[in-house]
Amino acid sequence: MKTSDIALLAQKAGELLIKSGAEIYRVEETINRICSAYGACGDAFALPTGIFITVKGKCGDTITLTVRIKERVNDFSKISKVNNFSRTVSKSPMSFGEAMECLISIEEEKHYPTAIRAIVSGAAASVFSLMFGGGFTEAMIALLSGSLIFIVINNIRHILTNQIFEYLISGILCGIIVLIAGKIFPQLYAYSIIIGSVMMQLPGVAITNGIRDGISGDIVSAIARILEALLWVTALGTGVAVVLIFR
């Protein structure tokens, strides 16, 4: 196989992994594994916002590719499929066409339907509001607001210029719902509703992943991830707090 083809395959796999929220070491490992499966020597430097790949072919030719990654969502089924793909390739290398087709079919895989995800995010919100001291009423309001926030964000995501806005708007929405609910039921424990409805957006996992990256030696991506997480939670908290001033 041509060196450029190997580089393209490795780039596609790495891009898919980062876009699905995989760890940095897994991305770099996968790229190296794919390259060595085809007899080339690959070296990759991955960041949460982009990848640099250099592939050295058998005849001494070198190819470098750069990919910029703008958007990341958590998608575990893609991570696990790309992982299986790289294992299959390193056991029995397939042709370029086949391998590329395989990766593209992984990329185009459909998510669960939006309606189901909206209901599930509402259910998750009610579970977390119960976990943080809410009662039945709080859980029901969190169910509503969790689903509502998901639906609104899902529909306006394409017109927003960056992810920070998404978090700001979730915070504002959540604040408005708590404000209205507080007028109807004055006895509400508002904190549990807020935590429940924004739990999915809170960057606890992002901060932890950042520190994990740092411990495993990827210092640059650790700083990038932690900074991103701080920006998210600031936007979210500001959104909630700005609305709740009127309480």
Added chain:
Amino acid sequence: MDTIFTFLLGFLGSMFVSILYHTEKKLFLFCGLSGLVGWIIFYTINSRTSRVILATFLGAIAVALYSEIMARIKKTPATIFLITGIFPIVPGVGAYNTIISIVNNNLSEAAVNGFITSACAGALAFGIITVSSLFRLINTSNKKNLT
């Protein structure tokens, strides 16, 4: 009864998170169990000794052990069980509390909350890394024995 209900919440929370993160259908239950394991350890230690950071560390170790074992049984990356499993014990709420204290001009509380948040995140990461390094060590020594 109350405790069992609380434990159930950990299970449900992780399972719903796994659906939102597009895990494959056959793994939903195992992601939920991962959350249950972590949440039971975290909740019991936290309510008995009220040492949040220690409880987070031990919870992380429990989740990481479960995930590494499950990953070998189910032949999927351990991250899937790990991320969904640590969701109930992750310090996202602490980060939120920090920002809210800053907005309310309650800076001493913000400092405390911020410190607890970063300490919890560090404890989580250290717990996970400890276990996964251990498993990598076992893996590489096994491979050396085979060849």
